[in-house]
Amino acid sequence: HVQLVESGGGSVGAGGSLRHSCSVSGSTYSSYCMGWFRQAPGKEREGVAAIGADGRTSYTDSVKGRFTISKGNARNPLYLQMDSLKPEDTAMYYCAAGRAYAGSCQFPAQRFYAYWGQGTQVTVS
Numbered sequence: 001h002v003q004l005v006e007s008g009g010g011s012v013g014a015g016g017s018l019r020h021s022c023s024v025s026g027s028t029y030s031s032y033c034m035g036w037f038r039q040a041p042g043k044e045r046e047g048v049a050a051i052g053a054d055g056r057t058s059y060t061d062s063v064k065g066r067f068t069i070s071k072g073n074a075r076n077p078l079y080l081q082m083d084s085l086k087p088e089d090t091a092m093y094y095c096a097a098g099r100a101y102a103g104s105c106q107f108p109a110q111r112f113y114a115y116w117g118q119g120t121q122v123t124v125s
Contacts, residue, residue, distance in 0.1 A: 002026045002115040004095045008080075009120030016085050018122060022078035022095035033098050033105035035113060036069060036080045038091035038122075047108025048093070049080060052100060058107040062088075085124045092119040 008020040020036065035050035049059045049069035057069055068081040078095060098105075098113035106112040 002032070002097055004097060004115055004117035006093065006095045006117045006120040009093060009122050011123040011125065012085055013125055014085060014087060016124070017081070017083045018085065019082070020080040020093055020095070020120065021072065021076040022080075022117060023076050024078070024097065030077070031099075033100050033107070033113070034071075034078045035096050035098075035105065035107055036078075037094045037096055037108075037110065037113075038089075039094070039119075040088075040091040043091075045094070045110065047110070050105045050107035051078070052105045056105075058105065060108060082122070085122075087124045090122060090124050092121050094119045 003025045005023045031053045033052050036048040037045050038048050039045040051057050051069045066084045070079045072079050095117040096113035097115045101112050
């Protein structure tokens with residue numbers, strides 16, 4: 001069983017930066033796809049970025065060039081660096097993990113991510 005816990009949310013002015021981290025326990029998560037998803041008030045949850053076991057990354061168009069997903073150490077294996085933040089980035093951000101399917105992380109399809117954190121709020125004013 002995989003457990004995910006996010007940290008690093010907060011409030012920041014437009015143009016500012018935040019860094020999320022995701023701690024993982026249980027199972028052999030190193031072989032999993034890992035991703036960040038977000039849900040803004042009144043909107044459906046959407047994919048932000050994902051990284052495969054091989055280090056390949058995917059991003060939704062609205063964050064390309066501003067956000068960077070990366071792998072860290074064993075304690076905090078997933079990061080999301082968010083720069084040049086905009087008010088439309090305001091959302092609850094979730095860390096997720098899942099097994100690759102057909103050799104791909106299938107981002108942004110959420111059904112392939114079986115494990116989810118509790119979320120951390122980001123507010124950009």
